[in-house]
Amino acid sequence: MSLPVRVRFAPSPTGYLHIGGARTALFNWLFARHHGGTFVLRIEDTDTARNSQAAIDVILQGMRWLGLDWDEGPATPDPDGPSRGDRGPYFQSRRGEWYRRRIAELRDRGLAYDRDGAVYFRMTREAVTIPDMIVGDVRRELTDREQADPDWVLVRSDGQPVFHLVNVVDDLEMGITHVIRGEDHLSNTAKHIALFRAFGVEPPRYAHIPLILNPDGSKMSKRDKGAVVTNYIEDGYAPEAVVNYLSLLGWSPADGKELLSVAELVGRFDLDRVNRSPARFDEKKLAALHFEHARAMEPGRFVEVGREYLARAGVLTGGHDPAYGAAALMTAREKGLLFRELAAFVGFYFKADEEMEVPAEVQAKALGALQRQHLGVLRSAYERLDASGFTAAALEAELKRVAGELGVKAGALTQPARAACTGSLVGPSLYHLMEVLGPGRVRSRMGRWAAGDGVDGGKPT
RNA sequence: GGCGCGUUCGUCUAUCGGCUAGGACAUAGCCCUCUCAAGGCUGAAAGACGGGUUCGAUUCCCGUACGCGCUACCA
Numbered sequence: 001m002s003l004p005v006r007v008r009f010a011p012s013p014t015g016y017l018h019i020g021g022a023r024t025a026l027f028n029w030l031f032a033r034h035h036g037g038t039f040v041l042r043i044e045d046t047d048t049a050r051n052s053q054a055a056i057d058v059i060l061q062g063m064r065w066l067g068l069d070w071d072e073g074p075a076t077p078d079p080d081g082p083s084r085g086d087r088g089p090y091f092q093s094r095r096g097e098w099y100r101r102r103i104a105e106l107r108d109r110g111l112a113y114d115r116d117g118a119v120y121f122r123m124t125r126e127a128v129t130i131p132d133m134i135v136g137d138v139r140r141e142l143t144d145r146e147q148a149d150p151d152w153v154l155v156r157s158d159g160q161p162v163f164h165l166v167n168v169v170d171d172l173e174m175g176i177t178h179v180i181r182g183e184d185h186l187s188n189t190a191k192h193i194a195l196f197r198a199f200g201v202e203p204p205r206y207a208h209i210p211l212i213l214n215p216d217g218s219k220m221s222k223r224d225k226g227a228v229v230t231n232y233i234e235d236g237y238a239p240e241a242v243v244n245y246l247s248l249l250g251w252s253p254a255d256g257k258e259l260l261s262v263a264e265l266v267g268r269f270d271l272d273r274v275n276r277s278p279a280r281f282d283e284k285k286l287a288a289l290h291f292e293h294a295r296a297m298e299p300g301r302f303v304e305v306g307r308e309y310l311a312r313a314g315v316l317t318g319g320h321d322p323a324y325g326a327a328a329l330m331t332a333r334e335k336g337l338l339f340r341e342l343a344a345f346v347g348f349y350f351k352a353d354e355e356m357e358v359p360a361e362v363q364a365k366a367l368g369a370l371q372r373q374h375l376g377v378l379r380s381a382y383e384r385l386d387a388s389g390f391t392a393a394a395l396e397a398e399l400k401r402v403a404g405e406l407g408v409k410a411g412a413l414t415q416p417a418r419a420a421c422t423g424s425l426v427g428p429s430l431y432h433l434m435e436v437l438g439p440g441r442v443r444s445r446m447g448r449w450a451a452g453d454g455v456d457g458g459k460p461t
Numbered sequence: 462g463g464c465g466c467g468u469u470c471g472u473c474u475a476u477c478g479g480c481u482a483g484g485a486c487a488u489a490g491c492c493c494u495c496u497c498a499a500g501g502c503u504g505a506a507a508g509a510c511g512g513g514u515u516c517g518a519u520u521c522c523c524g525u526a527c528g529c530g531c532u533a534c535c536a
Contacts, residue, residue, distance in 0.1 A: 116534085130465095140464065142463090142464075144462070144464085158534075183465095184530050186531075187464070188531065210466090210467080211529070213528090218529090245473095248485090256474085256475065256485085258484080277467050278528085288486055335497070414495035415495075415496070429495075430495050
């Protein structure tokens with residue numbers, strides 16, 4: 001590993017970024033970052049009919065969301081747009097000249113020939129040994145078909161070069177030193193090695209990583225749950241959690257630590273600890289890692305991301321003091337929710353008091369006649385707290401004092417209070433939520449339901 | 462069919478011949494508790510099968526079974 005490391009991720013723009021592809025990209029990226037190498041993104045936009053700029057953008061967005069920045073590659077989805085790096089073009093559709101030149105080279109040297117309008121490669125007739133950094137030396141014997149005719153198509157009769165050719169030429173021209181890719185390419189690697197040799201160069205080092213399977217062991221396709229990166233963005237997973245989870249599929253750190261930041265992953269990741277067996281996708285474990293990462297998020301970022309997802313869900317926070325919004329969001333940080341679930345959990349903070357709705361089943365459980373009387377007593381007690389005393393600790397102490405006076409358990413007061421303040425029976429810590437809401441909102445919301453406190457009469461509207 | 466890769470708790474994994482087989486998620490019970498979570502404690506749970514090699518195999522070799530991949534003028 002004396003040469004500077006150059007690795008690449010070469011997705012085909014199919015309209016989505018597959019989770020397996022994301023994991024391949026991640027392993028390449030981690031390897032590059034760990035070794036101080038270069039990570040190249042190149043787009044294999046061969047199928048012009050299917051590859052729109054929108055499809056390319058899905059990949060770029062997914063990569064950016066995961067934090068997998070590329071040192072060389074396109075800056076925009078436009079194949080003719082700007083890019084970084086001097087080994088481009090980074091779109092296959094703009095590399096036709098490379099392939100033409102290489103095909104001519106092979107033909108001149110008698111290693112390729114025409115048959116039925118296509119160009120064929122004169123493949124070696126012997127078994128090929130594939131040295132793999134993960135699987136070890138793999139000796140690939142010829143299959144029965146290859147025994148009959150080992151040659152294979154380089155350029156189709158319509159003039160399009162096939163994957164094996166473009167892949168090898170691209171890696172060669174771009175100076176790729178390590179090819180880290182899915183194990184589904186292992187068998188094909190014999191062809192690639194033969195091609196590199198035909199061009200008179202040593203092939204790069206190969207590392208075939210095990211595939212990601214569905215929970216039932218079948219191969220993941222784009223229709224399978226959890227297969228598409230865009231879904232994780234929409235569901236509101238923390239990207240660092242997705243990265244952490246994917247890193248653990250087929251790899252594990254020597255110290256056994258599982259909850260790892262991106263920086264920790266970069267420090268620990270290497271190919272020698274990648275295992276050889278396929279892994280099944282487990283959404284529960286991903287979710288567990290998300291909760292850990294969300295909890296560990298720096299508050300400012302948690303609030304920023306939270307706001308974004310609230311906005312997506314139509315919860316408007318703009319009319320409120322930013323500090324209020326931040327405090328509101330922070331009461332949900334410990335709750336282990338996906339960002340998408342935040343809107344339902346903290347939406348009540350941002351509703352006007354008059355717009356608060358309490359569903360019938362919540363009323364039935366928490367706002368019966370007796371409970372509303374209790375609520376009235378509690379509300380009166382809270383009236384007596386001055387504004388600076390409206391803290392979670394004081395609200396809790398006062399509620400418990402009132403409960404003692406009434407001879408009921410705390411729960412007899414907390415649930416009516418929660419229902420009146422939030423319209424729900426589940427939510428953030430009641431005392432903290434009331435502190436954030438503040439005396440005005442708490443009094444008003446409780447007032448709509450409180451009975452017998454002599455203040456508002458307590459008749460709901 | 463041929464070629465290749467794989468096989469440790471339900472799942473992800475640790476183990477580089479000595480293991481009472483460890484951890485995490487999930488799961489069961491208990492504790493804590495204002496709801497939901499979280500947290501704490503405890504528990505159940507694994508080496509596909511059969512042969513070798515070895516004083517000793519989860520670890521090495523062979524076979525079988527099963528799973529997956531490749532076998533295209535798809536990528």
